Amino acid sequence: MGLIELKQVNKHFDGNPILRNLSLHIEEGDFMTFLGPSGCGKTTTLRMIAGLEHPESGTIVIDGKLADDGRAAFHKASSERGLSLVFQSYALWPHMSVFDNVAFGLTMKKLPKPAIRAKVEEALEKMRILDLTDRYPSELSGGQQQRVAIARAIVTEPRILLLDEPLSNLDAKLRMEMRAELKRLHRELKTTIIYVTHDQVEALTLSTKIAVFFQGELVQVDTPSELYRNPATLQVADFIGNPSINFVEAFPVGAPKDGRLMTQSGLGRLDVSCESPPERGLTLAVKPEDITVRTAPEEKAIACTVYSVFPAGSETLLQLTAGNLLLMAKLLGQVELDTDSQVWITVPTEKINVYDAATGRLLSRYGKPAVEAGRIPAAAVQVQEAGTGAGPGHGHAPEADAPEAKPKEPAYLGR
Numbered sequence: 001m002g003l004i005e006l007k008q009v010n011k012h013f014d015g016n017p018i019l020r021n022l023s024l025h026i027e028e029g030d031f032m033t034f035l036g037p038s039g040c041g042k043t044t045t046l047r048m049i050a051g052l053e054h055p056e057s058g059t060i061v062i063d064g065k066l067a068d069d070g071r072a073a074f075h076k077a078s079s080e081r082g083l084s085l086v087f088q089s090y091a092l093w094p095h096m097s098v099f100d101n102v103a104f105g106l107t108m109k110k111l112p113k114p115a116i117r118a119k120v121e122e123a124l125e126k127m128r129i130l131d132l133t134d135r136y137p138s139e140l141s142g143g144q145q146q147r148v149a150i151a152r153a154i155v156t157e158p159r160i161l162l163l164d165e166p167l168s169n170l171d172a173k174l175r176m177e178m179r180a181e182l183k184r185l186h187r188e189l190k191t192t193i194i195y196v197t198h199d200q201v202e203a204l205t206l207s208t209k210i211a212v213f214f215q216g217e218l219v220q221v222d223t224p225s226e227l228y229r230n231p232a233t234l235q236v237a238d239f240i241g242n243p244s245i246n247f248v249e250a251f252p253v254g255a256p257k258d259g260r261l262m263t264q265s266g267l268g269r270l271d272v273s274c275e276s277p278p279e280r281g282l283t284l285a286v287k288p289e290d291i292t293v294r295t296a297p298e299e300k301a302i303a304c305t306v307y308s309v310f311p312a313g314s315e316t317l318l319q320l321t322a323g324n325l326l327l328m329a330k331l332l333g334q335v336e337l338d339t340d341s342q343v344w345i346t347v348p349t350e351k352i353n354v355y356d357a358a359t360g361r362l363l364s365r366y367g368k369p370a371v372e373a374g375r376i377p378a379a380a381v382q383v384q385e386a387g388t389g390a391g392p393g394h395g396h397a398p399e400a401d402a403p404e405a406k407p408k409e410p411a412y413l414g415r
């Protein structure tokens with residue numbers, strides 16, 4: 001049994017179903033993120049775990065003890081659930097200093113003063129704001145207030161920490177800093193963290209597990225890498241990844257055999273992984289970063305026209321057309337290509353996710369990344385090759401274990 005178990009939970013607001021048959025278990029030590037578009041029920045789920053909302057039916061068990069039984073109208077008080085909650089709006093007491101804000105919970109527990117001081121200082125130290133002890137909230141930046149709110153939550157050493165979009169009010173730089181702090185904190189405290197966000201980068205970088213919600217339903221719970229590699233439905237695939245994944249309509253040529261299926265699509269004939277036959281058509285999902293772009297034709301490469309180029313400093317996005325297909329490719333580094341010029345693309349078939357077009361269900365498994373096979377992929381290296389006509393940013397990443405990095409295929413762009 002996990003530390004937190006939700007079973008068949010249903011929640012209504014004013015008679016409208018908000019969460020439907022939600023079952024989820026969270027293990028001790030997890031950094032579990034609830035991810036999904038606005039209004040899908042993430043905060044409501046968090047608030048139910050916290051005891052601030054109650055399910056109409058279903059049960060919630062925390063640490064082996066029943067916290068809610070909707071049908072029996074049994075609801076344990078929030079204060080008896082052994083957890084701490086940090087909201088998006090830090091909710092600091094404006095008339096109290098940082099010290100008193102953080103000490104509040106311990107003072108209520110009537111701990112001796114020296115013990116309170118020691119614990120508060122330790123929490124402030126962990127959040128690297130010990131120098132702000134005597135300041136008032138109005139004298140702090142948003143990021144500093146956020147750290148105080150988290151220090152206040154961890155000072156009581158909760159086994160479970162609930163964080164509702166805690167970084168959404170911060171600017172990009174502070175958000176990055178706070179992500180690093182949160183990750184470090186999770187490792188140090190070994191607290192179970194439940195985190196709500198609609199920011200997929202935050203979810204992918206922080207979590208040990210991600211629960212994806214759509215319209216009140218839990219559609220996938222997985223590790224970040226599994227979620228990224230094998231989104232369980234077309235809807236999840238469309239939500240994860242920036243820029244969005246490319247969808248290509250396809251149809252099967254024959255029946256699947258030994259887990260493989262021949263397909264025909266705008267990408268030509270491709271032999272892809274497919275574990276069960278589709279009901280009707282197929283949708284192939286190709287990540288923008290998996291498309292290899294060349295400036296010269298090659299066997300089986302698909303000719304495309306450059307529709308648009310979006311240079312973004314460390315990467316370049318290319319919008320390409322091939323017949324009726326409109327594809328987005330993401331290349332590392334700066335790539336200089338003219339609009340309307342011709343390029344050739346290839347897509348490694350083991351990186352294509354295959355979905356049943358009618359049900360949206362995943363039919364394939366994306367191969368394991370090199371790092372899981374014991375080899376770390378090389379960082380992107382820009383290798384300049386003279387005289388290829390591909391311009392700067394031309395080259396590809398060398399093998400991680402290759403002693404000398406030499407471009408093997410000069411016509412590759414951006415990797």
Ligand SMILES: Nc1ncnc2c1ncn2[C@@H]1O[C@H](COP(=O)(O)OP(=O)(O)OP(=O)(O)O)[C@@H](O)[C@H]1O
Pocket residue numbers: 013014018036037038039040041042043044045197198
């Ligand atoms: N107290 C309430 N009364 C009525 N409806 C509510 C209440 N709280 C939430 N809702 C509705 O329940 C749905 C889920 O809301 P919730 O806040 O859980 O979504 P969310 O996924 O956290 O969204 P966001 O990312 O925008 O915070 C929404 O349609 C919302 O309008």
